[in-house]
Amino acid sequence: MVELNAAVALLGRFPALTGVDLRIEAGETILLQGPNGAGKTTLLRLCAGLLAPESGTVTVLGHDLTAGSERRAVRRRVALLGHSTGLYEDLTVAENVRFWARAAGLDAELSVERVVGALQRLGLDDGLLDLPVHRLSAGQRRRTSLAALVVRRPELWLLDEPHAGLDQAGRSVVDKLIGDAVAAGGTVVVSSHELERVRTLSPRVVTLAGGAVHRDTSP
Amino acid sequence: MSRFFADARLVAAKDLRIEARSRVLLNQVAPFALLVLVLFGFALDADQRTLRAFAPGLFWVAVLFCALLAIQRSVSVEQADGALTGLRLSGMSPAALFVGKASAVFVQLVVLEVLLTAGIIVLYGSEVEQPLLVVATGLLAAVAVACTGTLYGALASGLGVRETLLPILLLPVLAPVLIGATRAFDDALGNAAVDGWAWLGLLAVFAVVATAGGALAHGALVDE
Structure with missing residues (x-):
């Protein structure tokens, strides 16, 4: 479904991801956490096909994202909720x-x-x-x-701080949305600082630090 | 191919709907266009013979000034809350996006040209001797300006300083359009003994190159 091997991505000249190795199976939900600047948002944008890997390999839904045509092809199959609304x-x-x-x-x-x-x-x-x-x-x-x-x-959901700015009812709606997506066979990657809340959504937590996977754990 | 035109129509309709709601063209750009004509009149001492003689050039300079506003508005609509990222994720062809954005700017420019034509007739006393040449010039120049402007708007927004950079990048490139359209209007308004239809040929070539070049290059500017 999603596989990154030694993936390096740049933001301008700055290496935002310094060598990420990560595998996410179809139908899985994972939580991304880490301090600001750890590379969470860059990782989501990389998986969405919005960024090209500088080196290493990134394969999403069978598309090798080192090729521009493959990045364009994968975009239609993923949903990325970023910090802006796009409205x-x-x-x-x-x-x-x-x-x-x-x-x-x-x-x-x-x-x-x-x-x-x-x-x-x-x-x-x-x-x-x-x-x-x-x-x-x-x-x-x-x-x-x-x-x-x-x-x-979409087949792959990439959600960057999906609970941000929402009241309690809104947060519950988002949790249900994620549950429904998984029930429908979708794969979900959630980046969040609200660990206690999102921990209920998945047992797998991937911690990024310094642009690489620091810990990948299932409690 | 039908998807291409459906996407282009979708983007153009969206931009025009936003324009109709926000009324930026009606409430800001159109008054600015007329103000430019009035200020040219003050600068030239309101001598109607002089104004009539310079009307074609003043008309097209005003069109270019207004085009800058329309293009910046077209760019900012996509930049304001990350909509461009959404468009990239939609899988829409960058060429279709380009055609849609340029089409919406084209429609706005045509509206402004109609208004400015009325303006030079009323304020400068210009007379249209060849209406067909006026219409053809207006349409071809609008295509050339809309396509070039949309492409350069994407280029400037990628560099992050579009408000100040766009005029510096765009106006020199549009100099041939200004010259060709002014000469064609000189003929159409009976100001000078030039072959306006020949200058129209220059505009047609520019419009074709701007459309094709823009559709091909737009992807590289917005996609990565």
Whole structure:
């Protein structure tokens, strides 16, 4: 599913990953932890095909990501929730989620059906659907951003601080979303500082330090 | 191929919907365009004969100034909250993204050109003697400016200093468009005895090269 061997990745000239060895099986959920600057976000971006490995090998869903064409091919099969929401401020919640569904290649009819389902799963109230994003709270934006990923039904979920900015109800929705993704056969990588919360989601915790895997443990 | 055009249409429709909601074109760029025409009038002492003589050049300089605003807006929409990363992850072809973004800028430029044409008729007393040449020049120049601007907007945003860098990068490249469109308008407005249709040929070549070059190069700028 995901395999990194001595993977090195640069951010500009700075080596953000200095030689990561990691294997994640299909259907597995792993938690990434580590201090700021440990390379968690870079690792997720590398697995999403947004970065090219400087050296070493990265294979995701059967794609060797050293090749540019393979990186482009894998992107459609993964979902990356980053620090930014990727939403358009002047479009409504429904328009944003519909746009991302269509951009991912879903036809109009299917995208409407999935958009409705995704918005309901994320607990977005019907009254919010026609609101422009610039009128939403940070938590509502985060949920909308997740809904835009849910419609794509990705095989690999890469979630960077998915609970950030969410209230208790929102956090529960995210936990359920991760559980549903795993139940549907998806693979999930969660990066988080909230270890106590995310520990309930998976027994496997991978700790990064200095751009490499420091510890890989199943308690 | 149908996916390519569907993606380009999706991006263009999205950008135009954002524009319609935010009304930046209507409330900021259009008044700026008219203000530029008025200020040129003040600078040239409001002598209508002089203004008429210089109207084609002033018109296209105003179009280029407004194009900078429209292009910067087009870039910032994708940069504001990481939407460009989402577009890269969607698997959409960079060429389709380019065509979609450039199409939305093209539509905005055409609207501004219509407004500015009315502006030079009312403020400068210009007369359109060859409407077909005016329309053809306006459309081809808009394609050339929109495609070149979208490409250079992607280049400047990648360097992280787009607000200041874009005009320095873009305006020299668009000099042939300014010259060709001004000469074509000189003929169309009856200002000078030049063959405007020949200058239109230059604009057509520039527009084709900008479209093809932009579609090919855009991927390298936004993809890595």
